[in-house]
Amino acid sequence: MGHRCCSKQKIKRGLWSPEEDEKLLRYINTHGHKSWSSVPKFAGLQRCGKSCRLRWINYLRPDLKRGSFTAEEEQIIIDIHRILGNRWAQIAKHLPGRTDNEVKNFWNSCIKKKLISQGLDPQTHTLLSSHRRSSACTISNNIHQNSNSIFIMSSHIPNAPFETTCQTFSTLPKPPPNIVQTPSSIVSSEFQTLSTILSDDGEPLQHLPYELLMENATNICSPTYMNPSAVELCNDDNNVNWVSRLNVHDFSAQTLEEGAQVLQVQQEKGKTFDDKGSDVREANKGNLETSVSFESSNFDLGFLESVLTSEFISHDLNCMDELAWNF
DNA sequence: AAGTCGTGCAACCGCGCCCCA
DNA sequence: GTGGGGCGCGGTTGCACGACT
Structure with a gap:
């Protein structure tokens, strides 16, 4: 079945010949492509407009980069x-x-x-269920220099000494001065340009550019630097306000060694943050709160990633489009 | 040398959105 | 409001080619 746009034409399909490429290239270089449906007719091609468009976009466009991905x-x-x-x-x-x-x-x-092969689900970027149970996960510093990833997870061999995991935390590089000596809470105004570090009582101490926070996002979970009481990721996108909060009181290697861990994830909808980043956390009594507790000797930090990642992904993809992804 | 298998990639297909009459 | 045309997007297919037996 041909395309609807070209059902009346004699349509050639399959691979493009060099002659066809030449015709299309010459035509577009001369006339442009205001209407793809009319391109084949004027270019003397027995293709449908859709096919011409695809060939141009994927192959003939002069600004295409060739070669393998870096x-x-x-x-x-x-x-x-x-x-x-x-x-x-x-x-x-x-x-x-x-x-x-x-x-x-x-x-x-x-x-x-x-x-x-790394045991990650390519759709969710979280550990595959088959790996989740068999291995404890660590959240380690983001080794990749060009990455803005918050976490990189690495599998922890089940019977390996626990020091292996702890090592990940203790060898993290020193954080920049404005993130060290932290208050006990960080609020990331994720989809805006400012991030705010809050004091214990919720007062804003410092605003950080989004980029800076992301560059140092790994610091959030580094108990070597600090021991935050919560990590909050919030989105204030017009009418949709939400906060994901991870209480990580004991999010340290020391406590990990002790075994019992509690991770509390609070998803609080309806909170508002004014443009100065002040937290009016008492304002809304109708918040949705979800708490997840773990009492496992092997605290599954992979779950933390799952939670954070799912928050990033699921809440509002439209916001993502508007993200300042212009690296 | 011939057949089989696996992989990469170009191209196609169907769907949904937008615009306009 | 609605139907059709045009376009863009993501999923899928199928071919070419190299590796392997």
Whole structure:
């Protein structure tokens, strides 16, 4: 079945010949492509407009980058996919010279397999269930220099000495001065440009640019730097206000060794943050709160990632589109 | 050398959105 | 309000080619 747009025409399908490429290229370079449906007719091609458009976008466009993806591009794809999912066109916008088709193919042929081999679900970027039970997970510093990922998870060999896990925390590099000596709470105004560090009583102490927070996002979970009482990720997008809060009182290697851990995740809808970042946390009594507790000797930090990631992903993808993803 | 299998990628397909008459 | 055309997007297919037996 042909495309609706070209059902009346004699349509050739399949691979493009060099002659067809030449015709299309010459026509578009001369006339542009105001209407794809009329391109084949005027260019002398027996193709449908849709096919011409695809050929131009994916192959003939002069600004296309050739060759294999770099490690940096790969990491960008993974990072954005973690948030946006299979929105290849959106992802491709952040990779100059790459097309959505190219990104999609690269994902399906390479990245997907790589993530699976690492025990990660390529759709959710969380540990596959088969790995979740058999291994304790650590949240380690983000080793990749070009990544804005909040966490990188690494599997912890079940019977390995616990020091292996702790080591991850204790060898983190020193944080920048404005994040060290922290108050006990960080509020990340995730989808705006300011992030705020709050004191114990919720008063804003310091506003941080979003980029700075993200650059140092790994610090949030580094007990070497601090021992925050909560990590909050909030979105104040017009009428939709939400906060994800992770109480991580004892989020330290020391306590991990002690075994019993409590992670409380509070999802609080309806909270508002004014534009100065002040927290009016008592304002709303009707908040939805979800608490999850663990009493396991192996605190599953992988779950933390799941929670955070799902918050990022599920709450409002429209916000994601408006993110300042212009690296 | 011939057949089989796996992989990468170009191209197609169907759906949904937007615009306009 | 609605129906049709155009376009963009994500999922899928199928071919070409190299590796392997």
